[in-house]
Amino acid sequence: MKCSGADCANEAGSLKCPVCLKHGIESAYCSQTCFKRNWALHKATHPSEDGETYDPFPKQAYTGEIRAVYPLAPRPEIKESIAKPDYADTGFPKSEVEEQRSHIRVLDADTIAKMRAVSALAREITDIGGRAVKPGVTTEEIDRIVHAACMERGCYPSPLNYYNFPRSCCTSVNEVICHGIPDKRPLEDGDIINLDITVYKDGVHSDMNHTYYVGDKARANPDAIRLIEGTRQALDAAIALVKPGALFRSFGDEIEKVAKKFGLSVVRSYTGHGIHELFHAAPNIPHYANNKAAGICKPGMCFTIEPMLNLGTYRDKSWPDNWTAVTADGKWSAQFEHTLLVTEDGCEVLTARNKRSPGGPLPVPKKLLA
């Protein structure tokens, strides 16, 4: 079969358009580049999509029950008055790439004050998003609410266009480990969802995430309780170690200990990271035991710890969107994250909860523990 590209004379291989596959339309392309070039023309051959949603990926992309529900909403607008990080227009975080990889910044008092203020906003915005979590609401709607809350507070939503990420926050449901893209899937009673929010204002980023139970069915699910509460406690246990002199490599040992107690596994592919003027910077903080992370905590350092724990295997896979990370066995995953500041005698949780924050802990029945 010839390549369906209008300007192409090549033989088509086995590469086919996912939408056409779904609708049983015959078309094949020689390469993604050729397909992309012909997209405007090709798209018109698809059946009309008035409010109709579709699954953009083939079956083998999935490991569990969650499906991507496309089309994605158009890219949200940023208010003129809001200062943007360097990648906002280009998709490429130049300043991060140019930063020396092993250099861990120690922040001055002025930058620390900014980190504190922006972290309080990150908390407010996360709580607004968290309150919107209920059965029937799409993740796209939560993203819209988060984006609006950012605009009202003069914040740029850091994920937007970071390496071309298409939305303002990450929503990771059930077996999605992290970096889920908000789409048209409505939440169901019994789901769990992680909301990962990073905001940028006054030249600094603050990053946090939180996993919520969706509806009473989730709150009654022993596996969901074991997973969410175990992950919450793993982060708390790691944070309790943070003080001047603490080794970055030691947090993973602690997290793994708590995971074991709850019969959970620790995701290894994604790490905590330094955060300040840069969204992601040194140090890299693995969450698994026996890692070789270099360096010790010093007053004035800011970084995240963000363990992802799973009910089944620790192994992850990516969806073809190159973002969504899912568990390899389709079993559920939870995550919690705070931005932390090392102080003279311990640490300050810059994104800490307050009395009004939704998504507090549930009691864990003893019989759920290993």
Added chain:
Amino acid sequence: MNDELDVPLLVDTSAASESDDESLPAVPITIVTGYLGSGKSTLLNYLTKENHGKKIAIILNEFGDSADIERSLTVSENNTEVQEWLELNNGCLCCTVKDAGVTAIETLMKRRGRFDYILLETTGIADPAPIANMFWLDKALSSSVELDSVVTVVDAVNIAKSLETGSTAQVQIACADIVVINKCDLVTPEQLQTAKEAVSSVNAACKILETSFGRIDPSDLLEVKAYSKIDFDSIKPVAAKHDKDISTITIALNIKDQKHYELIESQLQHLLWEREVAGNPVEIHRAKGRLSFGGKTKILQAVRETYELTDVPFEESDSKIVLIGRGFDKSSESIEALFAPECLKRKINHLGS
């Protein structure tokens, strides 16, 4: 504008056979560095030709340059060469544990089958340490590749001269587990001796192989397991002449117990991470060591600030640390003092107070 973002990924409808060969041992990878003209490429060609029946991949491009999106590699099998492209995800690099290049190699092997060996040829005047650290992955990550060693190819004619103070050649030798002195046919025995001494003055802990025309017995160079084995009993360190020179020092230790061992580890962390001793700057490029105490033996491996202490079967042997780095002319005594019993004792008192 948004159309661009909406373009879905094409689906490969040929039988997708992604094999996760977790049970198979990891594929060894050797990093090969050396100046242009040292005969690096000749050596690589020779190795692939000598290994009939083995599927050897030579990765040609330099890693660590994130701006470089497309990177190619050459796979050589039964004397035929195939060019492959590495698929690099556009994902965020900082919050993932693996360099995009490592993931790309793993993905390629899943797609087209495993290699028996990978030779990674660095281009230009690269410092091999960051590349070594990229492939020196934590065991927990169960990667399908495993760092075997760093090999530096030098040219017998020019090496003594190019090892001048502050040169990249010194950095490349410092990180090497094996140094291949090539073009030995072009020098006198005296000149060869000078070349060997020049190499040893920087790195007294590496194995030196002499050759011409890149002819090396593959068994001398491949699968040496430099990161899991230690062989340094014949080291004869040479004192550094200049504060910018890289040299080797060894420190003998007498470890009494677990507590003593932990103090030594924390001194080591200071040395690797704070990059100063008693106010003098120190830069450790590579460290190896064997630490035995109370029926236990641990092996130390370090590349720059990254180190690992792993348990090995107990050996009744002296404990020793070998350091290859810069700044030893001024601070070799203070480094020794760092590990001396009096200093460790002071540290205990300090911690106790």
